[in-house]
Amino acid sequence: MIEDTKNIIESLLFVSDTPLTVDHLKKLLPFAETKEIREVLLALSEEYETRKGGFFLREVAGGYQIRTRPEYTKWIKRLIRPNPFRVSKAALETLAIIAYKQPIIRSDIEQIRGVDCGGILRMLLERKLIRVLGRKEIPGRPLIYATTKQFLEIFDLKDLKDLPTPEEIEALGNST
């Protein structure tokens, strides 16, 4: 039975174009227990690790997704012309601030960066890396920003907790 479940889940992972969550898989496979699904996902992930093939199973944005190993990027780029993920250093800094300090309003971001961020925020919104959560009930009712699921998907993050802590970053910063 578990072999069968494994194959079913593998086929679903193969076809899905978004990360599949355990909950979603549970809905698709009513006969399987949550525990079993988790075990299967782990088993698949280990299989791919042992096999060391062209792809692996990544836990991203709360779900699971088959992705190519970074080693083969060069070859994949010969086949497809991906939408290049190019953001400026300034945009990446703004994104990092939002990721760590969310929910956050524009003036707080600008205070950290010391410069105007209006254009960058608009670009990040357009690229669906950030979203508007609502308005803060202070004078001027500024918009509150947070990162999106797409942000997690693009940056290969399980969830926001997957981001290194400020202490870890500091350690990284000191080493450079």
Add this chain to the structure above:
Amino acid sequence: MSENNYKVNLDNIFEGPMDLLIYLIKKNEVDIYDIPIALITNQYLSYLELMKSMNIDLAGDFIVMAATLTQIKSKMLLPAHEDNVSEEDPRTEIIEPLMQYLQMKSAAEHLAARDILGENTFVRSADKEDYSISDDEEIINVGLFELIDAFQKILKNISADVGMQFTVNRISVKDRITELVEIFEKQESITFNELFSSNAGKGDIILTFLAILEMVKVRLVRIVQHVQTGIIRLFYD
């Protein structure tokens, strides 16, 4: 201080006052927790002067930072009162934001170093539009005018003496689309000219052309033109 002390990378100019401050701290190799405020402030102001002399419009943020630095500098000059020992170092005002900014800069670097989707790692269901074409086959998407141009050429090629013909079994645009789809199912792509047989009548050619336009409209086919040869090719997606 000699002039060449302020030779700076132009790329850095517009990043903001925080970046300038960090640049100066790094350049002077001073401890961020013990900034020689007079030195840094002077260099900061000279830098601003330099930018002004290069006619670079300074953002207000740079001026605000200059004011903050100058204020800290003047506070530092005041003798510390003995009954005021607990008073904090005036430099704290910039150290904290600087530290926070540095932290976020590292966080940004960390983000950039991850396996970014679409850059370092890929998922299977890539968009069809992503498929790249090798450089020697560079093609562009065709506009309506190129298409009409090509159509006119084909119309010119049909012999003028093909007199008026009345045919009973005239087919509709819809039928022609069905015919074309059958052709496309056999071969993924076809050139524009191949679609028009030379002995076809004018009505037939127009019918085919209308069918193509209709198919493009409903996105059944994609039309591209080779940059060098100018050959128009239709792809069935």
